[in-house]
Amino acid sequence: MDATALEAQFQGEILSAALVAEPETPRTDGLDLPRMAARALNYLRGNPDPARGYECKFDLGPLGIPAHEPRTVPPNEYGHDPVSIGDTDCRMMLQYARMRAMAGEAMACEVEQGVRGRVLGYLCEDGMAWTNPASWSGTPIAGYWINKWASAKIMMLLANDFAATGDEADRARARKLFEGLKSLAVWDGPRAYYPGGGVPVKDGQYLTEGWAEHHSKNYPSIVEPCLEYAELCGDEEAVDFAVAMAEGFLASSQPGQDELRIDPETGAFGGHVHLHTHALIGVARLGILTGDERYLDWAEQAYDFIRHHGTDYGWYPEFIPQHTHGAETCVVGDMVALGVWLGQRHPHCFDHVARTVRNYLRLNQFFLTDDFVALFGRLHADKPREVVAAALDELRKLEGGFVSAPAPDDWVRYPDTLGATGRSANGIDMMGCCPPEGMRALWEAWRWTVQELPGGVRVNLPFHRDHPAARVTAGAPEQGWVRVEARREGDVQVRPPAWATRGEVTVQRSEQPAPVQWSGPDDAYVTCTNVKVGETLQVHWPVPVFVQRQTLTSVPGRELDLTIQWEGDEVEALDPCGQHLPIFERC
Ligand SMILES: [Zn+2]
Numbered sequence: 001m002d003a004t005a006l007e008a009q010f011q012g013e014i015l016s017a018a019l020v021a022e023p024e025t026p027r028t029d030g031l032d033l034p035r036m037a038a039r040a041l042n043y044l045r046g047n048p049d050p051a052r053g054y055e056c057k058f059d060l061g062p063l064g065i066p067a068h069e070p071r072t073v074p075p076n077e078y079g080h081d082p083v084s085i086g087d088t089d090c091r092m093m094l095q096y097a098r099m100r101a102m103a104g105e106a107m108a109c110e111v112e113q114g115v116r117g118r119v120l121g122y123l124c125e126d127g128m129a130w131t132n133p134a135s136w137s138g139t140p141i142a143g144y145w146i147n148k149w150a151s152a153k154i155m156m157l158l159a160n161d162f163a164a165t166g167d168e169a170d171r172a173r174a175r176k177l178f179e180g181l182k183s184l185a186v187w188d189g190p191r192a193y194y195p196g197g198g199v200p201v202k203d204g205q206y207l208t209e210g211w212a213e214h215h216s217k218n219y220p221s222i223v224e225p226c227l228e229y230a231e232l233c234g235d236e237e238a239v240d241f242a243v244a245m246a247e248g249f250l251a252s253s254q255p256g257q258d259e260l261r262i263d264p265e266t267g268a269f270g271g272h273v274h275l276h277t278h279a280l281i282g283v284a285r286l287g288i289l290t291g292d293e294r295y296l297d298w299a300e301q302a303y304d305f306i307r308h309h310g311t312d313y314g315w316y317p318e319f320i321p322q323h324t325h326g327a328e329t330c331v332v333g334d335m336v337a338l339g340v341w342l343g344q345r346h347p348h349c350f351d352h353v354a355r356t357v358r359n360y361l362r363l364n365q366f367f368l369t370d371d372f373v374a375l376f377g378r379l380h381a382d383k384p385r386e387v388v389a390a391a392l393d394e395l396r397k398l399e400g401g402f403v404s405a406p407a408p409d410d411w412v413r414y415p416d417t418l419g420a421t422g423r424s425a426n427g428i429d430m431m432g433c434c435p436p437e438g439m440r441a442l443w444e445a446w447r448w449t450v451q452e453l454p455g456g457v458r459v460n461l462p463f464h465r466d467h468p469a470a471r472v473t474a475g476a477p478e479q480g481w482v483r484v485e486a487r488r489e490g491d492v493q494v495r496p497p498a499w500a501t502r503g504e505v506t507v508q509r510s511e512q513p514a515p516v517q518w519s520g521p522d523d524a525y526v527t528c529t530n531v532k533v534g535e536t537l538q539v540h541w542p543v544p545v546f547v548q549r550q551t552l553t554s555v556p557g558r559e560l561d562l563t564i565q566w567e568g569d570e571v572e573a574l575d576p577c578g579q580h581l582p583i584f585e586r587c
Helices: 004-009 033-046 088-103 110-120 148-165 168-183 211-215 223-233 236-250 274-290 293-308 329-342 349-364 370-379 385-398 434-449
Strands: 013-019 186-188 191-193 450-453 456-459 470-474 481-486 490-494 506-509 512-514 525-531 536-540 544-552 560-567 570-575
Touching: 004 013, 033 088, 033 110, 033 349, 033 385, 033 434, 088 110, 088 148, 088 434, 110 148, 148 168, 148 223, 168 223, 168 236, 191 236, 223 236, 223 274, 236 274, 236 293, 274 293, 274 329, 293 329, 329 349, 329 434, 349 434, 349 570, 370 385, 434 450, 456 470, 456 481, 481 490, 490 536, 506 525, 525 536
Parallel strands: 456 490
Antiparallel strands: 013 544, 186 191, 450 456, 470 481, 481 536, 490 525, 506 512, 506 536, 544 560, 560 570
């Protein structure tokens, strides 16, 4: 077959490609986002400790006994796991309602209410969140600081509460947070910036100890929270402020960013990736909201830069450059959240989202798999059976979370002290920031699968989705089809993968072949007009099996050649395969 379309969509080289034989029996996809969300709720309910005021856990190392032992910052007067405060908890707080919406659960449980109470408790009289800032320093720090990150997350929570209940008290508290966040900005003409990016501030000083020295060069995550608040609470002033901050990003108003400044020509930067990607989400969203292509261009260039240091199956590096080949699920979640906005302009970005969900998130969701339990048993063979059994019981509370920093094909990133206690000693890094960001990605994929438009609906992603406007059934990845049952009258647009050979895409309306018409951004959608309620469409595309070779470049001097066997958007095998807990099947 002609591999040109594959070469345009995948990095590196395509070594061979052939079409999968036509299936005899249709098979639906096994990927089930609501089920993944239901399992994620298990983690969200298992991580916080009710006995410690629902404090959450950051320092998780599942192959150790115990799995939770705070070592990044040991327990002190501010908390048992101080790094979790104002960070892990705020990230988790936003995911409960999303995972419940996906899983079909209406009521908040006691744990969700507990975590919520905890983070709302960070708000002080000035309306802002004051916390101990160990999550920013990674070292013990005395006292309480204004935590802009936590403040912005709580502003989003309250805005969503207002949207759900109409309670004006929530809107007032969100507004106060917005005013506080805006007041901390420094103005550069019409542009705004935070000295020290997102790091905590107190009495006009910003934190620069430990990790914060580096993070003070990252862009702050402020644009997206402002847009979310503006949209849900109807406050245009927050859009104006988001524009001013985004203009500050584009003009490099924030001083001292050094290697972390994003090169406006190439999108390149060096250093910690996640805080950048988290900040970029809002810039892409602002580009869609305002129609200003400069925002989309700027965000997309950095997105592409990160993609080229990662893979096509959703593994993206924690640092560029870094010492070992490790991803960070926070980055992965952000790249999905960015991809759905960038996909509004260039829909091929939805393929990145689809591959990331299918290959990275599905396979890095943490469970006590047979292989994990067997390895755990071997590593702890010297301990009494009841100790090992009790440790495994405790680990069940973490099922449904996400491995945080896997190697390209292994849950284990740090193999030298396997089974020791501690997040970076046991082998599997499960930093608490990451599982909720993986959940955020599930939610983005779920909510953007079906997109309502004036006069119709758009199906962006090949996932099952029971949506009020359309019910989507996805074929197995090797079969290449989606079926859409219309629940509203109007036009229906369905997106086949960008690698599909266009001339061979077909559509049936109510089981009858129909002409294929392309429309939408980049003409990426097969479009049927005037679809009636109850009418079904089925779009089909031929699926290639192919072998890709690419080189991972985030570890200078230790570049890694990967050979990846694909069936459509699904990875079948990867070489070199993982040695301990491989993510894909062995080659
Ligand atoms: Zn993380």
